[in-house]
Each structure stands twice: as C-alpha cells, then as structure tokens.
Amino acid sequence: MELGIFASEFLFFLLLSVFFSLLLILPSDALHSAGFTIPKIFANLLGDERFNFVEYHLRRTLLTAFVHSAIPFICFVGLELSVEQPVFSLIPNNFIQWAALFSVLIATASIAILSLYRGNNWERHPFVQTLKRLSENGNWQLIARELNDEVRAPQLYSILYKDCSRVLVTHLWLIKITNYAVKLAPISDSQFLVIRSSPLQQTLSGQQNFPLVDNIAQSNDHIIDLQIRSISGLFEDFLIRKSWTTFVISWVVPSMFWTLLSFLSQCTNFSWTSFWPRSNW
Numbered sequence: 001m002e003l004g005i006f007a008s009e010f011l012f013f014l015l016l017s018v019f020f021s022l023l024l025i026l027p028s029d030a031l032h033s034a035g036f037t038i039p040k041i042f043a044n045l046l047g048d049e050r051f052n053f054v055e056y057h058l059r060r061t062l063l064t065a066f067v068h069s070a071i072p073f074i075c076f077v078g079l080e081l082s083v084e085q086p087v088f089s090l091i092p093n094n095f096i097q098w099a100a101l102f103s104v105l106i107a108t109a110s111i112a113i114l115s116l117y118r119g120n121n122w123e124r125h126p127f128v129q130t131l132k133r134l135s136e137n138g139n140w141q142l143i144a145r146e147l148n149d150e151v152r153a154p155q156l157y158s159i160l161y162k163d164c165s166r167v168l169v170t171h172l173w174l175i176k177i178t179n180y181a182v183k184l185a186p187i188s189d190s191q192f193l194v195i196r197s198s199p200l201q202q203t204l205s206g207q208q209n210f211p212l213v214d215n216i217a218q219s220n221d222h223i224i225d226l227q228i229r230s231i232s233g234l235f236e237d238f239l240i241r242k243s244w245t246t247f248v249i250s251w252v253v254p255s256m257f258w259t260l261l262s263f264l265s266q267c268t269n270f271s272w273t274s275f276w277p278r279s280n281w
Contacts, residue, residue, distance in 0.1 A: 004094030054144040069110035072103035196225040
C-alpha cells in the first residue's frame with residue numbers, strides 16, 4: 001500500500017503528532033504553570049472544582065476523554081493543511097487516507113459513547129455509578145452533596161503527580177482523580193495495604209512511572225505504594241503513591257490523635273472531640 005505522502009513529510013508529521021499528544025496528555029510543570037491544560041483551557045465550561053466538585057469532574061472526565069480521542073483527527077487536519085496530497089477521502093486508497101479515516105471514526109465513536117454518559121442526568125457515567133454504590137438507597141445526589149461540602153472544607157492533604165492525577169484526603173473521603181475517572185474511598189471503610197516501597201531518589205517502575213510532586217522536601221525518604229481496599233466491598237481497589245514521611249505525618253498521626261480523643265471522651269464523659277474538632281486540623 002502506498003504511503004500517500006513523502007517519507008520525510010510522514011516522519012515530520014509523526015514526530016510532531018507525538019510531541020503534541022504528550023503536551024496534551026502529560027503536560028510539563030511549565031505548561032501547568034502557563035495554564036496549558038484541559039481544565040485551565042476550558043475553565044469557563046467546567047466551572048469551579050471547589051464549589052461543585054462532582055459536576056465539575058463529571059464534565060472534566062468527558063471533556064478530557066473527548067479531547068484525547070480527537071488528537072489523531074486534529075493531527076491529520078494539520079497534515080491536510082500542510083501537504084499538497086489529499087489526506088481525507090471517502091474512498092481511501094493509501095495508508096495516510098486510511099489512517100485519517102480511522103481517526104474520524106475514533107472521534108465519532110467517542111462522541112457517541114460520551115453522549116450516553118451525559119444523557120439521563122449523568123446516570124450512566126462511571127463516577128455516578130461509583131456514587132450509587134456508596135449510597136445507602138442508590139440516591140447518588142445525596143452523596144454528591146456531601147462530597148461537595150467535604151471538598152469545600154479545609155483538606156487534610158493533597159498530592160499532585162506528574163501524570164496529572166491527584167489524591168485528595170478530606171475528613172471522610174480519600175479521593176483519587178485521574179484524567180478519565182474519579183475514585184472514591186470512605187476512610188471509615190478503607191484498609192491500607194503497603195505493597196511496595198522504593199527509595200525516593202530512584203525512578204519507580206510500573207504503570208505509574210512518575211515521581212510524585214510533594215510539598216515537603218525529602219532526603220532519605222521512601223515512596224510507598226498503597227493499595228486502598230474496601231472493608232465492605234463497596235468500592236473497587238485502587239493504588240496511590242506517597243512518601244512514607246508524609247504518610248505518617250498526614251494520616252497515621254492524625255488518626256491516632258483522633259482515636260485518643262475519642263477514647264478520652266468515653267473515659268471522662270467529656271466531649272474532647274467537640275473541644276478539638278477535626279475541622280481544625
């Protein structure tokens with residue numbers, strides 16, 4: 001099968017497409033600072049995460065999935081404007097035209113699938129399905145309102161990873177945010193299993209091959225991979241990654257302190273937890 005364009009043009013197009021894809025899917029710190037990310041570019045459409053957390057991420061996950069699926073089509077549109085040979089054709093007869101047609105089909109299929117997720121008040125969206133499993137009567141909007149209130153309150157801890165994913169820890173929830181999904185774990189129903197530990201200075205192997213960006217300077221610390229498991233089976237297991245020092249400081253010590261206050265309240269008949277509520281941490 002013929003290529004359809006000159007080999008030098010194809011090589012340049014391929015390298016430029018890969019570079020453009022990496023900029024959109026894995027933006028660097030400089031691009032984050034410059035606001036060249038999907039949430040920042042479409043901020044007016046998405047709204048404010050802090051004031052409407054659930055709806056913001058319902059919209060963001062669909063928008064991110066659509067933009068990423070449309071990257072091949074965008075690249076072929078750029079190629080069409082750059083070369084003399086036709087790139088898009090209803091009856092393709094070379095490799096480039098077949099690839100361009102396939103990019104159109106991918107973008108069209110993604111629109112159809114994402115429209116199903118958006119329809120019927122988001123009922124088919126995976127995030128809504130997660131909220132339904134966590135609600136007692138299947139009313140996901142009650143959980144959504146509770147989650148919105150939790151995120152508006154001061155957060156216990158927040159981690160940003162190089163792959164654009166984040167982990168938020170509120171008083172009641174552990175939340176992992178990725179490009180295409182939001183994973184929830186009620187802290188009261190969570191077990192933490194350390195499955196791997198690696199020196200902070202080393203490159204970590206595995207699917208999440210990105211060192212985390214932590215606000216605390218580390219020297220001889222270790223990165224630990226934590227598997228979050230549900231005690232009751234309400235949510236699917238997922239992995240998070242954080243440094244051992246900040247894990248102890250931000251989760252273990254506050255949990256032990258809260259447990260101690262609860263124990264003192266039972267022993268002394270004085271509400272120490274009301275005297276020092278968790279919202280002040």
